[in-house]
Amino acid sequence: MIWNIQRAAMVATAALILAMPPVAAKAGGTLRIAMTASDVPTTTGAPDNGFEGLRFLGYPVYEGLLLWDLTRADKPAELRPGLAESWEQDKNDKTKWIFHLRHGVKFHDGSDFNADAVIWNLDRYFKPDAPQVDPTGGAFARARDPWIKSYRKIDDFTVEIGNPRPISYFPNALVYLFFSSPAQFQKAGSWVEFAKQPSGTGPFKITEFKPRVSVTLARNEQYWDKNRIPKLDKVVLFPMPEATTRLAALRSGQVDWIEVPPPDAVPSLKAAGFEIVTNSYPHTWPWVLNFGKPDSPWKDIRVRRALNYCTNREGLVTLLNGLAEPAYGIYHKTDPYFGHPKEQYTYDPDKAKALLKEAGYGPDKPVAAKVMISNSGSGQMLPLPMNEYLQQNLKECNFDISFDVVDWGTMLVATRNPPTAPQAHGVDAMNISLAHATEFSRFTTAFLTSTFAPNGFNWQHWSNPEFEALVSKIENSSDPEEIAADIRRAHEVIVDDAAWLFIVHDRNPRAMTKHVKGFTSAQSWFQDLTRVWME
């Protein structure tokens, strides 16, 4: 009997030890990160510097009505309730959405988050004569949330937002819209001053801001989600646009984590004991084909399919030391929304040549095309060597590719103008990497006829009646399963129609020392720093 009790006690103790969270004793520390940004992103809650700005000075400090669930590495990040606990489409008027706000949320300055704060921030973005108007922040908001037509407070914790038409995926777009503290703005008096003493609701608060040098975040002990109070004491972020400089900073121990290590440095970093963390995420590195040009070779579907079949994606992955993966569509092949397109673009030069022969092209009459490429830019990976590789690769199937090399700013100007405008320099395609998040709201902006440049992001002027009908159905539906099935079908249409040359997806690489613990590389542009600690 005594032996049994002793044995039971031992088993219970062992079980208790196994059940104890291993991280509790090791929490804390300061994490120093070198970003690829050329400057500290804006600290006011409308970060610039693309999605990297949102990654480091968006979600850690500020929050939207919806947030990303960044806890899983094994599937694409999904949306979850954020500053809104729940939301629903108005039963009588599908153009209106009701958001029920979270109670007990406080800004870093101690003031309350409520419906007044929501309306004050929406005025900041969308009301040109509001005292707190932020023209730049407003432009970001209109770019990422183009469907906010009206808004009003219903009670202290309920707001209504109106759209121009019923849009089932509208709440998704709210994940990019952050809320800053009205009380702190009153104290600061302007957005320039607010930037020096910012206040949001996120798990980290900004404690020091040195323009062009660094920004320091500290743990927000009062954070509303007690399960996500950061383990780290501090995070220091440094802008370091030059890849070799980031590498030197990591190798010399001045930072603990660098974004985007140069592919050539991966073997030596691994050999020196650094961790290279990669994972899939919603990034595509394509050639966006110009359908607007009257003599565009891509008007013949056989030519654009041949282009996709001739592309040696695996070769490109090898060139990048494994920091990319082949792209067979906009979504990853493993993504639930990838669907089952008929066209599976494996590397098949014979098939490509046969398709081209059918279309009237061959060694004597190659497909001549000029592609606009940038020398660098947000999400552009290594555009020069990668495109040179493709140029050689495609030559074997009788594609004669030439390049129009421009800087990132020139490319952005071209994308905002029609494909036939002088800004396009007469190119037949553009190598522009696009930040397509998994949520569908961003997906539509690049493929609808209504968003043809200059009205939207569909620079290539690709149009497909089936895609249009599917989007219309998705927008008017309220059945999640039906919506998911239609998104899959919409993706299949884009792939089968070879709307782009799908080339590779980036692998979201970052290198870090072995002292960085607890990091889960979410399949997202954004990452959760609250679970990280330094050993």
Next chain:
Amino acid sequence: MAQFITLRLLHTILILFGVSVVTFGLIHLIPGNPLDILLPPEAPKEVVERLKVEFGFDKPLYLQYFAWLGRVVRGNLGTSVFTGLPVTGELFSALGNTLCLAVPAALVGFSLGTTFGTLAAFNYGRALDKLFSIITILGLSMPHYWLAIVLVIVLAVLWPILPAVGMGSGGGLPTSWEDARFLILPVVTLSMIPMGVIGRMVRSTVLEILSQEFPTALQAKGLRRRRIVWHVLKNAAPPAMAVMGLQLGYLLGGSILVETVFNWPGSGQFMNLAIFRRDIPVLQGTVLVLASFFVLINLAVDVAQALIDPRIRR
């Protein structure tokens, strides 16, 4: 002398006006403006155009230029399109950081260059001449961003005795050895070019002076070698000083490449950022202030030359 300085200052105003017009024109030759870069790719043209109106970029170029000029005359360089911060404060903070590098780099470069050049000339054709010539030619011709990367690899990564990047915890003038260590690699890198340029210049000038008759005359007169060297160097000083002035101007402008490799938040990096972002107010303000420094340094050099060499005063 007062008339000389006044005239030069009047020239300066004209030069600065010209510089500002050229910079303004050049930045507008590149497609796009700051807002095209600032906003994400998915921002449609209408959103960009609306913001252009807010910032006044929709107005004709000459109106934009004169609005800027009007502010500058009142001592206001405007605000950055990207950060909203006043250009003046940001620029002088960046210039301060560059001064922390430029002054020590100039001191090291000029003194080493003068020493090496003089020793090479006085040992013309001998081993010492060849040695110092090799050193100065290396300093002149070696790409300094390459040297910077090599120094970082050797002294910060393989043999980690110095920091690889940044300015240390405090920023600004170093107040401790810990912060001063951050200066060593960029200063060594930056001093190479002035060392090479001054070294070559001093060598050829001293050689030219030595070939004149007066050193031989001085020698025949029985003057000590040290005195002869002094006279030769005094004669070699004015052209060397002119080159030093130019080199100091370049250093103050900050080396974009060196500041990028060392992630040093100086004026070179500041201007580079402004060019890539088309941040017109920042770029205009920076070029204007740097051009002023350049002109003023050269004016100071001209005055110093006149003080040393009575022939120039005549």
